[in-house]
Amino acid sequence: MRKLGLIGGTGPESTIIYYKEITDGVRRRLGRDRFPHLSIESLDVFEVLDFCRRADYDGLADYLTHGIANLAAAGAEFAAFTGITPHVVFDEVARCSPIPIISMLDTSCQYAVDRHYDRVALMGTGPTMDGDFFQRPFQAHGIDVVTPDDEDKRYIAKAIETELEYGIVRPATRKALRDIAARLAEREHAEAIVLGCTELPLAFDGIGLPVDIMDVMRIHINALIDHICDHPCDQ
Structure with missing residues (x-):
């Protein structure tokens, strides 16, 4: 090995x-x-x-x-x-x-390509959502990457930094993140929600969404x- x-x-x-x-x-x-x-x-x-x-x-x-x-x-x-x-x-x-x-970007992008996604919605830390480094490999394969609005971005980033990084998953936060994901998927017609922070799966464990979930960590x-x-x- x-x-x-x-x-x-x-x-x-x-x-x-x-x-x-x-x-x-x-x-x-x-x-x-x-x-x-x-x-x-x-x-x-x-x-x-x-x-x-x-x-x-x-x-x-x-x-x-x-x-x-x-x-x-x-x-x-x-x-x-x-x-x-x-x-x-x-x-x-x-x-x-x-x-x-x-x-992690290459493995995630290949996953999306293999599933023939055309449009995905990204949730993650502030630098990940506001930057373009995650989006570039997807865009090179013709896959659009959309992000939440500014208010939802701030909420997600705060939840990651003040709760999830410490292993804390409050029920209210779990529900709010799920609502943001569902709203984002519906508004942007995304085929999958990308959990673009390796702590986000803590909040999405066992939560159903109307679209696929891309757990980039796994x-x-x-x-x-x-x-x-x-x-x-x-x-």
Whole structure:
């Protein structure tokens, strides 16, 4: 098996899910009791968001590149971010990285292409919804990406930063996020709601919507399991 390095802490709740679902997924994929070797470099999601607020993308790229270098020094053969917001500087980090990085944007886009979506609605952190880094690969494949109005954006971003990053899921917040998603899908005629923050699935677990839900975290996790198992060991 190939050793994976994860940039965790962006945020902790999603890092826990990545670790658990990757280890369990590899064991199921191999059909025997084997767990993969992993290294996790836990960074600070609030530092990442602060870099974005200051538009200090060079500083953010350096911060993440240092983390990737630590993973490579620990023997990781490839790496991944456990959050979407760091992908705002993915290209810059990938150019400097000593090991390949599996992009959450690429795996999500391929998922949408395979399902022949023409239009999806994106929910995520402020930098993700307000930026264009998530939208670009989708648009290159002819898929429109729409976002909530400014008031709903502010609500989603606040819910992520003040609740979901800490693993808190209040019933009122869950309902409000579900209502925003349903309203967005209806207004924009979207074929799927993209959970474009790896903490958002905490609020959408077990919630039904009139359209498909794209959980980019689990799409990414499945792709990472594929990469880990490219060269399974015989022991």
